[in-house]
Amino acid sequence: MSPGFSSAGFSRAVVTGGAGFLGSHLCERLLRRGIDVICLDNFLTGTPANVAHLVGEPRFRLIKCDVTDFVHVPGPVDLVLHLASAASPADYLRLPIETLKVGSLGTLHALGLAGEKGARFVLASTSEVYGDPRQHPQPEDYWGNVNPVGPRSVYDEAKRYAEALTTAYRMSRGTDTAIVRIFNTYGPRMRPDDGRAIPTFIRQALAGEPLSVTGDGSQTRSVCYVDDTIRGILALAESDAPGPVNIGGPLELPVVELAKTVIELSGSPGSIRHIDRPVDDPQVRRPDITLARELLGWEPRVPLREGLTRTIAWFRSRTGV
């Protein structure tokens, strides 16, 4: 194998949204595999601090750019990983037009780049395309139950459109595309104020505040530690499968149990406070990962308690609590 080539033959990857939570872990992992990385981000919900430790590496370039304007990268590129998009409900609800634009125009430009360079393209889609699901767990051939005019539609429909666009490029232009449907992922570098359940619980637990559980907390979520999710995304990138493929943790847990586990692992005196459920909040969510197992030999390895312990330690190191 020549230097700079991964086992799948990639030598130079573009990661849109590379300064975000998942994107920064992805950049790190690609570099570790010997792949050059160009990280494009406008820092709307991410931050250069997430990749500051990579900036000195000769194989890494960070470029501030809004992918809804244009995407231009000189030189060869053989992999485009399109992650740019607000992803937490708190972010996309305050950035509705930006979210729709990055899902549509941003995806168009990222696909254009992949087409121009003859690169493999991977769309970071989401379990939100299943909406409030009527089928449980959710296999990839379930079409979903999304309210097109509900508040969450700015994200759900942007991703559904992005999937349609990706499929059209594959069918009509012959672009080598793949779609990964990512389920709730947690880990270091999540923003404590991003509104998602786990960082919110950890922030509150470390501050000794009550943990705010929406509704009665019986609604379920299935979560996956970031290292496992990244391994899944790369396994899909390195395959020739078009997807969509679900990547997520199949262990389903009521949200209130998640809160109790955070209280226990953080050693917090915390109690639980119930607050209103957001509009169109899904009642259940669990990936069917049969396809990922069969196609990619992928399944999560990091148990929940271990992943939470690592995440709590990271939050603690940031807050000094």
Ligand code: NAD
């Ligand atoms: P994040 O908000 O931390 O990262 C998204 C990144 O995209 C940020 O750095 C942001 O600044 C950048 N960005 C947004 N708009 C942009 C634009 N117009 N041009 C350039 N950069 C732009 O979110 P994340 O959790 O890392 O999610 C990354 C991707 O994975 C998203 O596409 C999201 O939909 C998908 N996803 C994440 C999860 C999860 O649990 N984290 C679950 C499902 C899907």
